Amino acid sequence: MKRQLIYPMEEKYQEYLSDESKMMGKANSISFPQSEEEILEIITKMRKSHIPITVQGGKTGITGCAVPSKGHILNLSNMNRVKEFIKTDEGNTFLRVESGITLLELKKEIRRLKNQEALFWPPDPTESSATVGGIASCNARGISSYLYGDTRKYIEGARVIHFDGTIKDIRRGEIAIPFLGFEKDLLDLYIGGEGMFGILTELTLKLQPKPKEIWGISFFFEKKEDVFDFADSLIRENLQGEKANLAAIEYIDKVTMDEIQKRKAFMTKLKELPDIAPEFCAMVYIEIHGWEEEALEGIAEVLMEMAENCNSDSNRAWALSGDTDIEKMKNLRHGAAECTNLFIEKIRLKEPRITKLGTDMSLEGESFKSVITKYETDIENEGLRACIFGHVGGNHLHVNILPENYEEYEKGRRLLKKWAKEIGEKKGKVVTEHGVGKLKKSIFLQTASRDYIEELERLKNTYDPIKMWNPGNMIEE
Amino acid sequence: MMKIAVCIKQVPAYSDGMMDPKTGVMLRDGLESILNVYDLPAIETALKIKEEVGADVHIFTMGPSKASAVIREAYSMGADRGYLISDKSFSGADVLATSYALTQGMKLVEDYDLILCGKQTTDGDTAQVSGAIAKWLKIPHVNWVTKIVGIEKDSITVSQMMEEEIVTLKIPYPCLLSVEPSIFIPRLPSLKLKIGSKKKKIEVLSLVDMEDKEEGNYGLAGSPTKVERIFPVHRTEQQKIIEKDSREAAKYILEVIENINK
Ligand SMILES: Cc1cc2nc3c(=O)[nH]c(=O)nc-3n(C[C@H](O)[C@H](O)[C@H](O)COP(=O)(O)OP(=O)(O)OC[C@H]3O[C@@H](n4cnc5c(N)ncnc54)[C@H](O)[C@@H]3O)c2cc1C
Numbered sequence: 231m232k233r234q235l236i237y238p239m240e241e242k243y244q245e246y247l248s249d250e251s252k253m254m255g256k257a258n259s260i261s262f263p264q265s266e267e268e269i270l271e272i273i274t275k276m277r278k279s280h281i282p283i284t285v286q287g288g289k290t291g292i293t294g295c296a297v298p299s300k301g302h303i304l305n306l307s308n309m310n311r312v313k314e315f316i317k318t319d320e321g322n323t324f325l326r327v328e329s330g331i332t333l334l335e336l337k338k339e340i341r342r343l344k345n346q347e348a349l350f351w352p353p354d355p356t357e358s359s360a361t362v363g364g365i366a367s368c369n370a371r372g373i374s375s376y377l378y379g380d381t382r383k384y385i386e387g388a389r390v391i392h393f394d395g396t397i398k399d400i401r402r403g404e405i406a407i408p409f410l411g412f413e414k415d416l417l418d419l420y421i422g423g424e425g426m427f428g429i430l431t432e433l434t435l436k437l438q439p440k441p442k443e444i445w446g447i448s449f450f451f452e453k454k455e456d457v458f459d460f461a462d463s464l465i466r467e468n469l470q471g472e473k474a475n476l477a478a479i480e481y482i483d484k485v486t487m488d489e490i491q492k493r494k495a496f497m498t499k500l501k502e503l504p505d506i507a508p509e510f511c512a513m514v515y516i517e518i519h520g521w522e523e524e525a526l527e528g529i530a531e532v533l534m535e536m537a538e539n540c541n542s543d544s545n546r547a548w549a550l551s552g553d554t555d556i557e558k559m560k561n562l563r564h565g566a567a568e569c570t571n572l573f574i575e576k577i578r579l580k581e582p583r584i585t586k587l588g589t590d591m592s593l594e595g596e597s598f599k600s601v602i603t604k605y606e607t608d609i610e611n612e613g614l615r616a617c618i619f620g621h622v623g624g625n626h627l628h629v630n631i632l633p634e635n636y637e638e639y640e641k642g643r644r645l646l647k648k649w650a651k652e653i654g655e656k657k658g659k660v661v662t663e664h665g666v667g668k669l670k671k672s673i674f675l676q677t678a679s680r681d682y683i684e685e686l687e688r689l690k691n692t693y694d695p696i697k698m699w700n701p702g703n704m705i706e707e
Numbered sequence: 708m709m710k711i712a713v714c715i716k717q718v719p720a721y722s723d724g725m726m727d728p729k730t731g732v733m734l735r736d737g738l739e740s741i742l743n744v745y746d747l748p749a750i751e752t753a754l755k756i757k758e759e760v761g762a763d764v765h766i767f768t769m770g771p772s773k774a775s776a777v778i779r780e781a782y783s784m785g786a787d788r789g790y791l792i793s794d795k796s797f798s799g800a801d802v803l804a805t806s807y808a809l810t811q812g813m814k815l816v817e818d819y820d821l822i823l824c825g826k827q828t829t830d831g832d833t834a835q836v837s838g839a840i841a842k843w844l845k846i847p848h849v850n851w852v853t854k855i856v857g858i859e860k861d862s863i864t865v866s867q868m869m870e871e872e873i874v875t876l877k878i879p880y881p882c883l884l885s886v887e888p889s890i891f892i893p894r895l896p897s898l899k900l901k902i903g904s905k906k907k908k909i910e911v912l913s914l915v916d917m918e919d920k921e922e923g924n925y926g927l928a929g930s931p932t933k934v935e936r937i938f939p940v941h942r943t944e945q946q947k948i949i950e951k952d953s954r955e956a957a958k959y960i961l962e963v964i965e966n967i968n969k
């Protein structure tokens with residue numbers, strides 16, 4: 231007997247109506263295909279009945295990209311096999327995987343590969359239950375994008391199922407499409423495409439040799455002036471070398487540290503970390519990746535001196551090395567994002583109209599101090615509370631408003647719109663790594679250029695003329 | 708000043724379940740090595756005592772030369788001196804031989820007032836080495852220590868977690884304590900000490916240094932434990948899927964738990 235593929239929505243599938251944005255969606259049916267054949271069968275049925283499909287990976291996105299607005303949910307979490315490890319004559323290494331594999335599973339699989347040197351896949355948006363398909367579709371970045379850049383660079387090919395059921399293998403550099411007067415690699419339509427143009431069933435990931443040494447250092451500061459000086463000096467000084475590099479520079483403010491502290495006892499991964507002393511008003515986490523221990527230590531010593539010049543006591547700075555210990559620090563940084571999401575989840579029990587209110591804007595060229603002071607002043611003037619954390623490079627900060635009620639939520643929404651406008655006017659990026667989805671759509675449509683939106687609509691009409699994929703993402707349905 | 712020795716071990720970070728199918732020995736090659744997590748609270752306990760009453764904290768580890776990494780880690784937490792007990796003839800040691808080599812090594816350096824061990828290791832997992840060291844040294848040994856209650860001039864008072872009660876014990880020096888992970892959250896290494904740790908000396912103690920130079924008392928030769936076979940446990944996987952609404956499901960889970968305790 232053939233197994234049932236499509237299930238009507240019932241209470242037990244409730245969790246599939248939401249993602250980490252905490253938006254709540256609607257759908258009539260759901261499926262968990264295990265192969266391309268099953269996907270084809272499902273989409274053929276849906277196409278015949280004119281039912282749109284929302285594609286899901288790990289549901290960890292924070293802009294509601296994977297939250298269905300109607301129709302069918304096609305969840306790819308059961309498509310998580312590793313297909314092939316490829317090593318070219320030039321020594322390049324690739325791993326072909328099904329798109330539903332999670333980062334956690336991927337790391338384990340890479341560790342098991344029979345290869346002389348250890349390998350890794352650089353994109354790491356810290357959330358280990360995110361899938362490769364979701365990461366590709368959001369062109370996510372994560373903390374070490376400071377060194378490695380975005381996901382695009384680490385995807386060599388994809389296998390795509392289109393609305394009409396045709397399947398295509400797309401390789402980087404093979405087909406270019408016109409985009410805003412330039413040429414765009416067809417592959418890059420899908421990477422960052424938020425599932426609007428087709429389903430990625432397989433991805434060929436470009437693996438990199440894993441740095442031999444990794445250090446993670448957390449510097450703590452008692453005064454804001456000092457942390458701002460430190461952040462600005464990190465960007466000003468070029469510490470990158472041949473044998474060792476700064477891979478991540480992350481800022482975490484006092485409100486965020488307090489939120490982490492409050493929830494720590496209940497978060498298994500954070501329980502074993504020592505408490506952060508209450509006199510600290512901010513911390514900066516830096517990761518150094520290197521090939522030679524001495525080069526790496528050299529950078530660490532320079533950092534120590536810079537931090538001491540900014541009154542951060544290096545006796546109290548945490549310094550860890552090795553994968554297992556570094557994971558502890560990553561968990562702390564991840565805890566920052568997780569705590570704000572938990573805050574929203576809790577407040578929603580009282581006020582279901584509230585969703586996540588977090589920014590993903592970056593603004594290069596200005597000082598860290600001026601960017602953050604602007605945010606803090608606005609937040610204070612509105613009488614709101616917010617967590618501020620994120621990437622020092624490009625002043626790419628995630629400001630997460632913590633509303634206590636609907637009125638504060640509305641105030642927060644207005645602030646986000648105001649910031650988007652201001653940053654858009656200064657030619658900053660309003661949406662940098664989390665995608666647009668449904669939550670950031672109004673901000674995106676308000677700030678993106680008309681040409682850009684029209685180009686997106688044109689591509690959508692070309693690649694998905696029957697509007698089958700992910701209704702409601704990015705552009706109006 | 709008080710003299711404290713802490714015994715720590717380097718272990719594989721994870722096993723990935725890889726074993727040599729013929730010998731049943733765990734394959735450690737190429738795996739990341741870390742400091743046994745249960746030994747971190749032992750180091751922390753020593754450092755807390757040092758902060759409170761002043762003490763010299765010495766680290767001992769038996770292992771191959773790369774095990775010096777765990778001594779460096781202890782340095783970057785604040786330990787004063789470190790000794791690597793390492794010799795070709797020490798390898799393949801069981802509990803008896805491990806504890807003997809550690810005891811021989813410690814004897815060379817100091818008469819310690821207090822020796823601290825972790826609860827157990829994550830690879831050998833026997834939780835026997837500490838007791839064996841105490842036996843060699845003929846000193847009192849307390850397991851399951853969850854709290855340091857007081858540090859006096861000639862004794863230490865601790866809480867010991869027994870199955871159904873907490874016992875408070877006053878133990879004269881010299882003595883050996885095996886601490887539970889809950890005793891303290893270990894501090895993280897400090898940047899300043901970590902950078903300094905690279906320049907700090909680690910002393911290596913090998914067979915020629917020991918008081919007892921009889922090779923047959925160490926390592927594989929000195930290990931009466933004979934491993935006949937190691938095999939994965941046969942698991943009976945039972946997976947019952949219950950579909951109920953949340954209230955009913957909660958009731959059901961409670962029932963299951965209550966039945967386990969019966
Ligand atoms: C605590 C936390 C911290 C985070 N930190 C970061 C961070 O530092 N940096 C960062 O960039 N991101 C971060 N993220 C968000 C990150 O972008 C997402 O976790 C990830 O990119 C989405 O993966 P997913 O598998 O959960 O995708 P989902 O949320 O399930 O889907 C995301 C989008 O991808 C589409 N999609 C998924 N799979 C496919 C497929 N196979 N084919 C076509 N479309 C598909 C979906 O339709 C949807 O539009 C964080 C998230 C959390 C919860």
Ligand SMILES: Cc1cc2nc3c(=O)[nH]c(=O)nc-3n(C[C@H](O)[C@H](O)[C@H](O)COP(=O)(O)OP(=O)(O)OC[C@H]3O[C@@H](n4cnc5c(N)ncnc54)[C@H](O)[C@@H]3O)c2cc1C
Pocket residue numbers: 714715716717732743745746749767768769770798799800801802803805809823824825826827828830831832833834835836837934
């Ligand atoms: C059936 C069996 C077969 C084994 N086969 C082998 C084998 O073939 N080859 C092999 O090498 N090992 C083997 N071992 C492991 C070996 O016996 C133990 O690793 C060793 O005796 C230490 O004991 P433990 O790891 O159980 O330490 P535990 O007794 O669990 O450790 C308690 C505490 O003692 C201290 N301690 C333990 N070991 C050290 C150390 N090395 N240096 C400093 N302090 C330490 C630490 O404070 C630790 O927290 C085997 C073990 C068993 C049970």
